[in-house]
Amino acid sequence: GQNIDQPTEMTATEGAIVQINCTYQTSGFNGLFWYQQHAGEAPTFLSYNVLDGLEEKGRFSSFLSRSKGYSYLLLKELQMKDSASYLCAVRPPSGGYQKVTFGTGTKLQVIP
Amino acid sequence: GAGVSQTPSNKVTEKGKYVELRCDPISGHTALYWYRQSLGQGPEFLIYFQGTGAADDSGLPNDRFFAVRPEGSVSTLKIQRTERGDSAVYLCASSSGEDSYNEQFFGPGTRLTVL
Numbered sequence: 001g002q003n004i005d006q007p008t009e010m011t012a013t014e015g016a017i018v019q020i021n022c023t024y025q026t027s028g029f030n031g032l033f034w035y036q037q038h039a040g041e042a043p044t045f046l047s048y049n050v051l052d053g054l055e056e057k058g059r060f061s062s063f064l065s066r067s068k069g070y071s072y073l074l075l076k077e078l079q080m081k082d083s084a085s086y087l088c089a090v091r092p093p094s095g096g097y098q099k100v101t102f103g104t105g106t107k108l109q110v111i112p
Numbered sequence: 113g114a115g116v117s118q119t120p121s122n123k124v125t126e127k128g129k130y131v132e133l134r135c136d137p138i139s140g141h142t143a144l145y146w147y148r149q150s151l152g153q154g155p156e157f158l159i160y161f162q163g164t165g166a167a168d169d170s171g172l173p174n175d176r177f178f179a180v181r182p183e184g185s186v187s188t189l190k191i192q193r194t195e196r197g198d199s200a201v202y203l204c205a206s207s208s209g210e211d212s213y214n215e216q217f218f219g220p221g222t223r224l225t226v227l
Contacts, residue, residue, distance in 0.1 A: 042218035102154030
């Protein structure tokens with residue numbers, strides 16, 4: 001089975017840096033996604049990590065440690081529009097399809 | 113539009129009624145997924161289609177739920193004898209299967225309310 005843990009809520013200040021953690025215990029692993037979901041909207045893809053290390057994409061970076069079952073999403077130069085839920089999702093070992101398991105999400109509030 | 117579309121955007125029904133939720137995936141995407149999302153939770157996998165066939169329906173909660181994709185494009189999620197606990201946002205996603213990580217593109221969802 002899959003068990004994914006994320007903090008429920010976080011608050012950060014506009015212009016600051018915030019790190020959203022995700023830990024997972026899974027029966028198999030073949031990559032980890034981060035999605036952003038604004039209230040009332042669909043999730044949108046942010047990043048995908050399959051190897052250990054940091055992947056940087058503009059203001060957003062994502063880190064993975066497979067041995068620790070740990071990932072984080074780093075958001076820099078926070079903007080008000082970054083207020084959203086951030087979903088960590090784990091991809092199982094390949095088997096012809098991808099049944100991704102999502103965490104409950106971390107609701108980030110950016111304040112002035 | 114080039115994205116995933118879902119209709120209706122909102123559906124209010126009474127307990128015991130039958131509902132159908134529709135998903136139009138991105139043109140050419142062979143994989144289609146249905147998820148259910150309750151307030152404050154992440155999307156919960158329901159069923160996955162590869163082409164016309166359901167490759168994995170292990171997430172359907174019970175036999176009141178059924179989904180079809182007869183021509184390998186549009187899919188319909190069908191819920192019989194709806195219960196109040198079925199109230200949630202039903203999300204559809206599609207993917208091309210051509211990239212290495214199989215990014216899923218989500219539709220805006222259908223908010224189902226069972227009274």
